[in-house]
Amino acid sequence: MGKGGKSRHNVASLAVPATLTVAGILFLPLLMLFRISFNQYDRYDLMIETFTLSNYTEILTDSFYRSVLLRTFEVAVLSTAVTLALAFPVAYFVARAPARWKSLLIILTIFPLFVGNMVRAAGWMAIMGNQGFLNQILLKMGLIGTPIEILYTPSAVFVGIVAVVLPFMILSLQSVIEGIDPNLELAASNLGAGPLMTFRHVILPLALPGVLAGTVLVFILCMNAYAMPVLLGGPRFHVMAPQVYQQITGQSNWPFGGALAFILMMTTLILTFVSTSVIQRQYRP
Amino acid sequence: MKQVTLSHVGKTYGGVDAVHDFSLTVKQGELVALLGPSGCGKTTTLRMIAGFVLPTAGEIRIGQHNVTEMPPYRRSTGMVFQNYALFPHMTVSQNVGFGLEMRNVARADIKARVLEMLRLVHLDHLLDRYPRQLSGGQQQRVALARALAITPDVLLLDEPLSNLDAKLRHAVRIEIRQLQRKLGLTTIFVTHDQEEALAVADRLVVMNKGRIEQVGTPRELYDTPRTAFIADFMGRANFLRGYVSAPGTFLTQSGQRFYFSGSAPSSTSILSVRPDCIDLVPGDAAPKHPNVLSGIVRAITFLGPVNEVMIGSDTGQTISVHSRTASHDIASLKEGEPVRISWPVKASQILDASDWPDNEGRYKNRTED
Structure with a gap:
């Protein structure tokens, strides 16, 4: 007992450096920003030390910021849902692939992550622009007479975001599906369940931890998307993350930018927490 | 319960014969053991009968029906897997009732049948347990009850005793044999353990390298082996x-x-x-x-x-x-x-x-x- 307790104590102590680092580089700046969000912006002094909720009340009562928050939420939910639907078959295929193909497939899955978001957005711009690849092809095929607007539409942002977050969802699902005994699928089939019923009653419930992890991860990424909305959405497409940037660097309005950042973070946290607990309650074995 | 007929069944994986020219008729109510060392093709044969593996040659009939190309969920075979393959997110009664639910049987009838099956294997007191809360022997019996609940045409057992300890194995094989006799189950039993096969089977099929070496009663194979x-x-x-x-x-x-x-x-x-x-x-x-x-x-x-x-x-x-x-x-x-x-x-x-x-x-x- 004593020995076991001691070794556990030693293992715990190994986590100390990482914990301190995380506290230092994550929580400290967050705390400072949180404090700043209660300060007052001033045209000449930029920031006045005080304690006011005016930044928060302004954001929540202003129809522009409310619509930005709503749009962010819409884009995130839709992107997450589509990503989940697209990722599941791929994740299943990778998880059930023969061992010698598996590592290659996983490398292919994460391969897009080797290229930064900005670079990828530039690539999408080359494809989606008025003189872009897609319009050229459609024109050549005679399907359209004049170039159609693809870039700077919500659809462009949506496609860009889904492409970025897809690998995260695939990996989250794949690792969980791999742990599901393939004999369970055979057993379901043996008992009369077709492929659809096997998916609904066996694979999906057992893959739920992966679905939850992937959904949470992807939803957070979507809520905080920056490069795709800015570069593919154009100047009139507004979501939260670019607004934070805009306030802090463009207007030098740190208190307002801080408040926006915290509203974004809290919204993401609350939505994640609520949806997770709802899904978990529904599928509790 | 029906008769199962395999005629010249073969399965080739990338040019290698896993099963070659396998012909056998399992009579109604008969327990036949497929016996052989690992890699002899006995499990592949069982999986072809269940429909998990499609044969590359020959024909499989269950009763009068040619099921060679039929997907597993349209056949009526009750399989007990080596690792039992119980659904971990379902209770014992949900596991046993799964096949009936897939057949759209009325809820009340499912409940009655589940209880009947669990009484048969003496587990009717564990209805609401999850598989992880059961011992290996209990899981094995739930798997058997689940396979029998759908009143299958044939019962398929894939090394059902190999994960049990020696003493339990002995008791369970007697239990399976008694149940099989009592219900008149057409049963195909795959094992690598000759003692197990001798103890339970009406007839033995000894396989080696994908081929049948000899078919006969346990006594015949023991007393007059051909090779x-x-x-x-x-x-x-x-x-x-x-x-x-x-x-x-x-x-x-x-x-x-x-x-x-x-x-x-x-x-x-x-x-x-x-x-x-x-x-x-x-x-x-x-x-x-x-x-x-x-x-x-x-x-x-x-x-x-x-x-x-x-x-x-x-x-x-x-x-x-x-x-x-x-x-x-x-x-x-x-x-x-x-x-x-x-x-x-x-x-x-x-x-x-x-x-x-x-x-x-x-x-x-x-x-x-």
Whole structure:
């Protein structure tokens, strides 16, 4: 007992450096920003030390910021849902692939992550622009007479975001599906369940931890998307993350930018927490 | 319950025959064991009957229906998996009721049938447990109840006892046999354990390298094995290489003469004699049987009811003898001392050696070097 307790104590102590680092580089700046969000912006002094909720009340009562928050939420939910639907078959295929193909497939899955978001957005711009690849092809095929607007539409942002977050969802699902005994699928089939019923009653419930992890991860990424909305959405497409940037660097309005950042973070946290607990309650074995 | 017929069924994986020209009819209510070493094709055969694997040749019929190309969920086979494959997110009663739910049976009827099945396997007190809360033996019985709940045409058992400890295995195999008789279940039982197969089956199909070696009742295979492979697989045996020199007489390569009864293949042969058929000849006494061989005691191993005596015989081979612990012969035996052994004429089995010993390690209990 004593020995076991001691070794556990030693293992715990190994986590100390990482914990301190995380506290230092994550929580400290967050705390400072949180404090700043209660300060007052001033045209000449930029920031006045005080304690006011005016930044928060302004954001929540202003129809522009409310619509930005709503749009962010819409884009995130839709992107997450589509990503989940697209990722599941791929994740299943990778998880059930023969061992010698598996590592290659996983490398292919994460391969897009080797290229930064900005670079990828530039690539999408080359494809989606008025003189872009897609319009050229459609024109050549005679399907359209004049170039159609693809870039700077919500659809462009949506496609860009889904492409970025897809690998995260695939990996989250794949690792969980791999742990599901393939004999369970055979057993379901043996008992009369077709492929659809096997998916609904066996694979999906057992893959739920992966679905939850992937959904949470992807939803957070979507809520905080920056490069795709800015570069593919154009100047009139507004979501939260670019607004934070805009306030802090463009207007030098740190208190307002801080408040926006915290509203974004809290919204993401609350939505994640609520949806997770709802899904978990529904599928509790 | 229906009859199951396999006609010239084959399965090739990338040019390699996993199962080759397999023909067998399992009669209604019969329990047939597919027996063989790992990789012999027995599990592939079972999976083809269940529909998990599509045959590349031949035809499978369940009753009158040709099910060769039919997906598993349209067949009615009840399978018990080696690892039971119980749905971990469902309770015992949900597991057992799953097949009925898929068949859109009314809820009340499902409940009644689930209870009936769980009573059958004496688990009706564990309805709301999850599989992880059950012992291995209990999981095994839930898997059996789940397979039987859908009233399948045929019950398929894939090494159902291999994950149980020895004592439980013995009890469960008796239970399965009784249940199978009581319900008249057409059953195909895959195992690599010859003792298990001998104990439960009406008929045995011994497979080797994707082919059927011999089909017969347990007694037939044990008493009159057709090949050395079967003799070896059906229980420990000693093999002496030689040829039939005259009717009823076998001459070993080192010149000893042994006697056997009945007919024998004329080509190069192997004389097989089981360790438990051989007597130790005490001291200077006259041997009881005409087949006599002398040698040196190499090792004596106490196995409980019997002692295994390894004897370096004059043929140059090591012979295994099982001597009952209760007998007095064993007490006077010492390692390193000379000994004589004898066995009756009818204990000598002459086997075809045409496929012997082309492949090292093919006969798991080989005593010949």
